[in-house]
Amino acid sequence: MNIISSCLPFLPLSLILFLSLLSPSPAAAGERCHPYDKKVLLKIKKDLGNPYHFASWDPETDCCEWYVVKCDEITNRIITLNVITADFAGQIPASVGDLTYLKTLVFHKVAKLTGNIPYSVTKLTHLTFFEVSWTNVSGEVPAFLSQLKNLTYLNLSFNNFSGSIPESLGELKKLEAFHLDRNKLTGTIPESFGKFPSPPPDLYLSHNQLTGTLPASFANLDFVRIDLSRNKLEGDASFLFGKKKTAQIIDLSRNAFQFDFSKVKGFSKSLIWLDLNHNKITGALPAALTKIEHLQQFNVSYNRLCGEIPQGGELQRFDKYVYLHNKCLCGPPLPAC
Numbered sequence: 001m002n003i004i005s006s007c008l009p010f011l012p013l014s015l016i017l018f019l020s021l022l023s024p025s026p027a028a029a030g031e032r033c034h035p036y037d038k039k040v041l042l043k044i045k046k047d048l049g050n051p052y053h054f055a056s057w058d059p060e061t062d063c064c065e066w067y068v069v070k071c072d073e074i075t076n077r078i079i080t081l082n083v084i085t086a087d088f089a090g091q092i093p094a095s096v097g098d099l100t101y102l103k104t105l106v107f108h109k110v111a112k113l114t115g116n117i118p119y120s121v122t123k124l125t126h127l128t129f130f131e132v133s134w135t136n137v138s139g140e141v142p143a144f145l146s147q148l149k150n151l152t153y154l155n156l157s158f159n160n161f162s163g164s165i166p167e168s169l170g171e172l173k174k175l176e177a178f179h180l181d182r183n184k185l186t187g188t189i190p191e192s193f194g195k196f197p198s199p200p201p202d203l204y205l206s207h208n209q210l211t212g213t214l215p216a217s218f219a220n221l222d223f224v225r226i227d228l229s230r231n232k233l234e235g236d237a238s239f240l241f242g243k244k245k246t247a248q249i250i251d252l253s254r255n256a257f258q259f260d261f262s263k264v265k266g267f268s269k270s271l272i273w274l275d276l277n278h279n280k281i282t283g284a285l286p287a288a289l290t291k292i293e294h295l296q297q298f299n300v301s302y303n304r305l306c307g308e309i310p311q312g313g314e315l316q317r318f319d320k321y322v323y324l325h326n327k328c329l330c331g332p333p334l335p336a337c
Helices: 003-010 013-022 035-047 094-098 119-123 143-147 167-171 191-195 216-220 287-291
Strands: 069-071 078-084 104-110 129-135 138-140 153-155 160-163 177-179 202-204 225-227 232-235 249-251 273-275 297-299 304-308 328-330
Touching (some): 035 078, 035 094, 119 143, 191 216
Parallel strands (some): 078 104, 129 153, 153 177, 177 202, 273 297, 304 328
Antiparallel strands (some): 069 078
C-alpha cells in the first residue's frame, strides 16, 4: 500500500486526483529502457522470426535487462547489440539502423545469417565497433561503410564477401584494426589504404584472391600487424621492413612477392612473427635478422634464397623446415655450405 492509498479516507477528492498524477505507474516504475529503443528491438526480433536467442526480449520487462544488449548508464539508450553464437536464420534487419545510439554492433558465429549488410547502418553515426564475422553474409563489401567515420574496429572476416575492396574504406581515419580476411575478395589493395594516418590500423587481408602489387605508399606507413597471406599478390614488399619500424607481425606467406631480401638492412626490434614462405624472394638472408630478440614464428621456406644462414640470434632455434626448398641456402640448421 502506497502513501496515497493509505491517506484516501482523509483527503479531499481534488487532492487525491492531483497526487495520483504524481505517482509513477507500476509499469514505468524502475524501468530504464527508452520506449523507442524497446520498440526497435522488438521490431528486430520480429524481423528475425522471433528466435529463441531473444527469448529474454519480453515487452513487459525492462529492455536494459535483456540479453545481448546494453544501455548507457547515463542516457539509458541502447549502445550495444552483441549477437554471438546464435542458431537462427535470416538477414541483418534494416531496423538495426534505428538504434541510432549504438556504439557496438556485433553478429559473430551466426552461421545461418545471409544476405547483405543493409544500408541503414549508415544511420549509426556513433558506431565505433562493427563486426560481422563467421556468418554467410555475402555480396560486395559495402562502400557506404565509409560513412561510419567513428569506427575504430571493423571486422568482416570469415564471410562470403566477393568483389573488390572499396577505395572509400581508406577514408576511415580512426580505424585501429581492420579485418577482411577469409572471404572471396578479388582485385587490388586500394591505393587509399596507403593514406591511413599514423599509426595505420592492424590490417588483415589474408585468405582471399587479391592480386597486383602493394600500394607504394605503404612504404610510408608503420604497420604493427599486417597479414596478407594466401593471396596472389606480387612485386616488392621489402619496404614493410626497417630498423625504425615497430612491426610485431608481418605475414606475407603464400603469395608471389619478388624482391631481393639481402637489400633489407634492418628490422623492427618488436618483431615476433615473420612468415615469408611460398614466394619468389631472392638474395641472401640479411644479417640483421640475428638482431631480432624475441622472434617466435619464422619461415622463409619455398623461396629462391641463397647463401649461408646468418649465425646468432634466434635463427638457429628454428628447425630446418623453415628454410627448406630454397635455391641454395646452407649452414645450421641446414647442411654446411
